[in-house]
Amino acid sequence: MSNSILVFVEQREGTILPASLQLFTLAQQLATEQGGQVCALVVGARIGELASDCAALGPKRLLVADAPPFRYYSPRAYTQAICDAAATVGAQTVLLATTALGRDVGPRVAAKLGGALATDCTSVSSHNGSLRIQRPSYCGKCIAELELPADGLRVLSVRPNTFAAPEPDAAPAAEVEPLAVDIDAIGSRATTLEVVKSDSMHKDVSEVDIIVSGGRSVGSEEDFSILYDLAEVLDGAVGASRAAVDAGQQPRDRQIGLTGKVVSPRLYIACGIDGAIQHLAGMRGSRVIVAINTKADAPIFSAATYGCVVDLFELVPLLAAECKRLLAADS
Amino acid sequence: MRILVVVKQVPDSRASLSVLADGSGLDKAGVRFVCNPFDEFAAEQAVQLREKRSDVDEIVAVTIGPAEALQTLRTTLAMGADRGIQIVVDESVMFDELYLARAIAAAVTRDEQGYDLVLCGKQGIDNDAGDLGPALAEYLGLPHIGAIVELVVNESGDRANAKRQIEGGLEVVETGLPVLLTCEKGLVEPRYPSLPNIMKAKKKPVETVDAKTLPGMAEAAPRATFIGLSPPPAREACTIIEGTPEEMAKELVRVLREEAKVI
Numbered sequence: 001m002s003n004s005i006l007v008f009v010e011q012r013e014g015t016i017l018p019a020s021l022q023l024f025t026l027a028q029q030l031a032t033e034q035g036g037q038v039c040a041l042v043v044g045a046r047i048g049e050l051a052s053d054c055a056a057l058g059p060k061r062l063l064v065a066d067a068p069p070f071r072y073y074s075p076r077a078y079t080q081a082i083c084d085a086a087a088t089v090g091a092q093t094v095l096l097a098t099t100a101l102g103r104d105v106g107p108r109v110a111a112k113l114g115g116a117l118a119t120d121c122t123s124v125s126s127h128n129g130s131l132r133i134q135r136p137s138y139c140g141k142c143i144a145e146l147e148l149p150a151d152g153l154r155v156l157s158v159r160p161n162t163f164a165a166p167e168p169d170a171a172p173a174a175e176v177e178p179l180a181v182d183i184d185a186i187g188s189r190a191t192t193l194e195v196v197k198s199d200s201m202h203k204d205v206s207e208v209d210i211i212v213s214g215g216r217s218v219g220s221e222e223d224f225s226i227l228y229d230l231a232e233v234l235d236g237a238v239g240a241s242r243a244a245v246d247a248g249q250q251p252r253d254r255q256i257g258l259t260g261k262v263v264s265p266r267l268y269i270a271c272g273i274d275g276a277i278q279h280l281a282g283m284r285g286s287r288v289i290v291a292i293n294t295k296a297d298a299p300i301f302s303a304a305t306y307g308c309v310v311d312l313f314e315l316v317p318l319l320a321a322e323c324k325r326l327l328a329a330d331s
Numbered sequence: 332m333r334i335l336v337v338v339k340q341v342p343d344s345r346a347s348l349s350v351l352a353d354g355s356g357l358d359k360a361g362v363r364f365v366c367n368p369f370d371e372f373a374a375e376q377a378v379q380l381r382e383k384r385s386d387v388d389e390i391v392a393v394t395i396g397p398a399e400a401l402q403t404l405r406t407t408l409a410m411g412a413d414r415g416i417q418i419v420v421d422e423s424v425m426f427d428e429l430y431l432a433r434a435i436a437a438a439v440t441r442d443e444q445g446y447d448l449v450l451c452g453k454q455g456i457d458n459d460a461g462d463l464g465p466a467l468a469e470y471l472g473l474p475h476i477g478a479i480v481e482l483v484v485n486e487s488g489d490r491a492n493a494k495r496q497i498e499g500g501l502e503v504v505e506t507g508l509p510v511l512l513t514c515e516k517g518l519v520e521p522r523y524p525s526l527p528n529i530m531k532a533k534k535k536p537v538e539t540v541d542a543k544t545l546p547g548m549a550e551a552a553p554r555a556t557f558i559g560l561s562p563p564p565a566r567e568a569c570t571i572i573e574g575t576p577e578e579m580a581k582e583l584v585r586v587l588r589e590e591a592k593v594i
């Protein structure tokens with residue numbers, strides 16, 4: 001019977017994304033509620049040992065599509081790999097993390113297999129075999145609830161940090177099964193030539209659990225250094241409002257919000273960010289939000305967990321020093 | 332070269348939105364509806380291609396949505412598209428972008444000529460999903476490149492180079508045409524249509540078609556059923572931390588560690 005749950009495990013440069021590991025918690029929940037076995041697929045080029053990291057999360061079957069054309073993401077090749085894996089394990093549900101790749105490939109997979117799709121889910125529950133999902137919509141101003149049917153394929157992408165990753169099990173159950181994908185049959189005309197890494201010194205906002213974000217009032221690229229200092233102490237990344245990006249204080253790939261990136265870190269520290277609705281659209285899903293702003297009635301405070309009404313230039317360096325002291329005491 | 336631009340009407344991002352009491356949808360009273368900002372990038376890119384090259388024969392704009400979406404289609408025509416196709420659907424299907432993509436594919440494949448470039452926005456700011464572009468590419472049997480921030484089409488109009496934004500970098504992708512591209516902020520700055528162009532757009536041809544009458548769509552239904560909308564869960568009130576900056580720093584670090592357990 002086709003009722004397996006296939007977890008698509010995304011890796012980047014040899015590391016599995018935490019957001020992909022978190023999917024195993026949901027997969028296990030669905031297996032308990034609806035039956036079916038949890039299976040996993042890893043796609044890439046020369047990914048060797050990675051697969052064993054997945055095996056410890058308990059999939060019953062572990063498929064690996066390891067071939068040079070998978071070095072870079074290609075919509076059609078990855079779609080083919082996921083569709084082939086879904087057929088191989090008899091998947092009824094395919095789980096992806098909501099990343100740039102997950103958002104890009106999920107719709108193609110669902111369209112190709114005639115399935116149902118829900119992108120960026122923040123809650124998933126079983127109802128007599130069907131799935132009730134919730135997902136933020138209208139710039140995060142509303143939550144939409146959808147039902148994906150009990151019959152046919154269902155493709156879900158899940159917002160990072162919606163679930164906690166399961167503890168790795170010492171006794172992996174699955175052997176690695178190579179998945180041969182007939183890539184030539186796809187005949188795609190699009191090829192990725194290269195990936196130009198931006199500013200590899202610093203982490204990207206989509207890769208971290210803690211984000212220190214700055215607004216226009218930070219003032220200049222140099223002044224952003226106090227935010228980078230705090231981010232470094234916390235092993236996080238720096239984000240920015242659109243106003244700060246438009247003023248040239250930060251590169252565009254750091255922009256958080258409606259026309260930037262949507263993030264849901266464990267901790268988001270907004271420094272001198274007013275909290276415009278389009279900015280909130282990108283970070284409202286963060287677990288804990290700290291607002292640092294001189295204006296007590298700035299809208300950011302209504303979204304924040306903790307607030308400090310103070311000049312960011314006074315507080316941020318002190319905060320970095322205090323965190324450093326704390327973390328040094330830990331080790 | 333023929334270019335198809337896909338546009339959708341969405342609530343203005345500045346609007347504060349509320350949900351109807353029965354959760355059946357958005358309370359539209361007083362809400363301004365606009366062209367999805369990412370779709371404006373797509374329309375602008377199409378028009379710029381025509382301005383830069385001599386081989387763009389036609390730009391067709393297609394929209395899908397309730398009848399009022401015609402207004403957005405007219406704006407795209409005012410930006411420079413030549414004619415429009417308006418696909419009318421019931422609002423309840425707007426949450427299933429796979430269904431919308433199928434209907435668009437059904438509408439545009441009636442025309443055997445096909446398109447060399449299909450341009451969409453990266454995502455709609457209504458569903459915040461971005462499913463439509465990649466799904467449409469699949470239904471049309473085209474490759475696609477998602478979230479592009481730069482596009483160069485070669486002189487002979489059969490190959491293109493695009494840069495797309497991914498986590499931590501830019502991907503440089505080369506493709507043959509036809510191809511579907513989804514447009515990200517930074518690609519182009521959309522123009523404001525001039526008054527004469529707005530007037531001209533009123534006379535441009537628009538075909539209005541009910542989705543159900545399109546080939547293969549009579550029996551089609553969304554696979555994802557819309558259940559309802561609700562406001563986002565209220566966050567707990569913000570705890571304001573007082574004191575001198577030094578005291579604030581100490582207390583903030585303490586609560587982040589001991590109460591919130593996030594550092």
Ligand SMILES: Cc1cc2nc3c(=O)[nH]c(=O)nc-3n(C[C@H](O)[C@H](O)[C@H](O)COP(=O)(O)OP(=O)(O)OC[C@H]3O[C@@H](n4cnc5c(N)ncnc54)[C@H](O)[C@@H]3O)c2cc1C
Nearest residue numbers: 215216217241242243257258259260272274279294295312
């Ligand atoms: C279609 C559309 C899409 C958009 N997309 C985005 C998006 O993706 N992301 C985004 O961020 N915005 C987006 N915007 C823009 C958004 O509306 C706001 O203009 C922007 O977020 C404001 O940025 P800001 O908070 O840095 O600047 P401002 O609004 O100028 O706010 C500055 C804040 O800093 C505070 N401040 C000043 N000095 C200090 C100090 N010394 N210490 C502490 N606080 C201080 C002020 O009190 C104020 O709250 C979009 C807008 C539109 C129309």
